[in-house]
Amino acid sequence: xxxxxxxxxxxxxxxxxxxxxxxxxxxxxxxxxxxxxxxxxxxxxxxxxxxxxxxxxxxxxxxxxxxxxxxxxxxxxxxxxxxxxxxxxxxxxxxxxxxxxxxxxxxxxxxxxxxxxxxxxxxxxxxxxxxxxxxxxxxxxxxxxxxxxxxxxxxxxxxxxxxxxxxxxxxxxxxxxxxxxxxxxxxxxxxxxxxxxxxxxxxxxxxxxxxxxxxxxxxxxxxxxxxxxxxxxxxxxxxxxxxxxxxxxxxxxxxxxxxxxxxxxxxxxxxxxxxxxxxxxxxxxxxxxxxxxxxxxxxxxxxxxxxxxxxxxxxxxxxxxxxxxxxxxxxxxxxxxxxxxxxxxxxxxxxxxxxxxxxxxxxxxxxxxxxxxxxxxxxxxxx
Numbered sequence: 080x081x082x083x084x085x086x087x088x089x090x091x092x093x094x095x096x097x098x099x100x101x102x103x104x105x106x107x108x109x110x111x112x113x114x115x116x117x118x119x120x121x122x123x124x125x126x127x128x129x130x131x132x133x134x135x136x137x138x139x140x141x142x143x144x145x146x147x148x149x150x151x152x153x154x155x156x157x158x159x160x161x162x163x164x165x166x167x168x169x170x171x172x173x174x175x176x177x178x179x180x181x182x183x184x185x186x187x188x189x190x191x192x193x194x195x196x197x198x199x200x201x202x203x204x205x206x207x208x209x210x211x212x213x214x215x216x217x218x219x220x221x222x223x224x225x226x227x228x229x230x231x232x233x234x235x236x237x238x239x240x241x242x243x244x245x246x247x248x249x250x251x252x253x254x255x256x257x258x259x260x261x262x263x264x265x266x267x268x269x270x271x272x273x274x275x276x277x278x279x280x281x282x283x284x285x286x287x288x289x290x291x292x293x294x295x296x297x298x299x300x301x302x303x304x305x306x307x308x309x310x311x312x313x314x315x316x317x318x319x320x321x322x323x324x325x326x327x328x329x330x331x332x333x334x335x336x337x338x339x340x341x342x343x344x345x346x347x348x349x350x351x352x353x354x355x356x357x358x359x360x361x362x363x364x365x366x367x368x369x370x371x372x373x374x375x376x377x378x379x380x381x382x383x384x385x386x387x388x389x390x391x392x393x394x395x396x397x398x399x400x401x402x403x404x405x406x407x408x409x410x411x412x413x414x415x416x417x418x419x420x421x422x423x424x425x426x427x428x429x430x431x432x433x434x435x436x437x438x439x440x441x442x443x444x445x446x447x448x449x450x451x452x453x454x455x456x457x458x459x460x461x462x
Contacts, residue, residue, distance in 0.1 A: 083168060088181035090159060095151030095185065102143045103136060110135045124247075127215065134208035137201040138325055141359035144193050145366045149395055152182055152370035153388055160374055160384070175438035179371045186367030190360045197356035198329055205326040213320045224249070224273075236313040248272055252284055254308065264291040266308065273310075282308045324352040332356075351409035354416040361423035362399065368430035369395055376430075376437050398426055 110132040159165050168178050224230060226243045234257070241251035254266040268287025273280055288302045324332065324345070332353030335342040342349065373391035374384050405418045 083171070083173065084177070084181045087159070087168075087178065088185065091152065091155045091182060091185055094154040094158075095148055095189075098147035098151040098154075099143065102147050103139075106139045106143055107132050107136060110139075127211065131208055131211055131215075134204045134211065137196050137204045140193055140196050140201070141355070141362075144189055144360075145362040145395075145399065148186060148189055148363055149366035149370050149392075152185075152367050153373060153392075156182070156371065156374040157384065157388070165375065175375055175434060178375060179368075179434060182367055182371050183364070186364045189367075190363040193360040193363055194357070197360065201356070202326060202328050206322060209322055209326050210320065232313050234313045236310070249282075252282075252287070254282075256313070258291075262292065262294065264289065266306075268306075274307075279309065279311045282310050284308060324348050327352070329353055329356070347413050348410045350413050350416060351406060351419075354409065354419050355406050358419040358423060359402075361420070361427065362402065365398070365423045365426040365430065366395055368427060368434065372430050372433055376434050394426075398422060 111128060114128055114131050156165070165178065224238060224240055224243070226240060229237055229239045231237045236257065237255040239253040240249045243249055249271045250269070252266070252268045252271050256264045256266075258264060266284065266287060266289050268284035270286065271282050271284040273282055275281075283305065284303075284307075285305050287306065288300060289306070290301075291299050293299055321341070327349065332349045335346050335349050337343045337346070369391050373388045402419070402422050405415065405422060409415045409419065
């Protein structure tokens with residue numbers, strides 16, 4: 080029996096892992112499209128877009144894992160049924176629970192992995208993503224410098240770049256800095272590059288010149304081979320880094336600092352996020368039991384279980400949508416947080432109860448068939 084259980088477990092791994100990878104790729108593509116303005120409007124590189132999309136993935140595991148394990152389990156069990164391997168398991172004396180035990184163990188493993196990601200990996204990755212988005216948002220130098228356009232900041236600095244290469248090199252630069260009493264200063268350079276260090280940004284220009292009219296009306300002209308122009312003060316921003324509820328650690332969610340205005344006004348959202356991280360992994364066990372019920376939890380059918388699979392798929396979609404609705408309602412009512420646990424636990428209980436009931440019915444039928452066959456066998460021996 081252990082050999083059969085290990086065989087079923089091996090048959091489950093590939094469909095589940097394939098479903099996880101496929102849904103993760105879709106989620107990453109969707110996240111990349113949402114953050115496409117990072118490149119289009121902010122002038123960032125493709126690496127920044129890829130980094131932000133990758134850091135957002137741990138937050139999506141609570142949605143990806145239950146769907147992936149549900150689809151993978153349905154595919155694996157349905158294939159085993161079509162190849163009559165499930166029938167062979169029943170014929171060898173295995174109970175329904177014994178066949179489902181490898182599936183349930185896989186669900187428990189993924190539940191533990193999902194819980195670990197919710198508690199530790201997600202807040203760490205979300206904080207790094209928030210920091211990266213903050214850097215992009217406050218990188219006004221890259222966002223305001225447009226190829227072939229004159230751009231003027233609120234401080235009065237005007238900058239023009241004829242061309243921007245893919246490696247970030249600026250070609251044919253013109254800069255005008257404001258000065259008192261018309262004492263403006265202009266810079267022109269053949270090429271340059273923006274360098275960032277310790278929170279400051281400098282435009283390093285090469286092969287250029289600087290012009291300024293002095294207070295005596297004399298034009299001062301200076302040529303340089305390389306000149307570092309500090310643009311931090313001209314591109315200053317009053318934004319500050321703020322961590323949302325998805326970026327916070329568990330102790331920050333359940334024990335917010337009420338001295339802070341934002342946390343005092345959003346403590347219900349913080350509580351809802353904390354309970355969601357603890358409750359969402361339960362959907363992995365619920366969905367793996369529901370998928371098992373869709374294939375094995377009913378009468379044997381030679382034509383397949385398409386109708387039953389469609390029913391359990393509709394139930395899974397409805398339950399998950401209900402879970403999202405309850406989570407949204409908990410943002411305004413802290414007393415409803417217990418419902419985040421009730422929904423998956425109820426589905427787990429109902430699926431386990433139905434599987435147990437069907438297992439007893441099949442066991443009773445097998446015993447009845449054995450009792451009916453015994454007199455025939457003894458009678459054949461007497462004759």
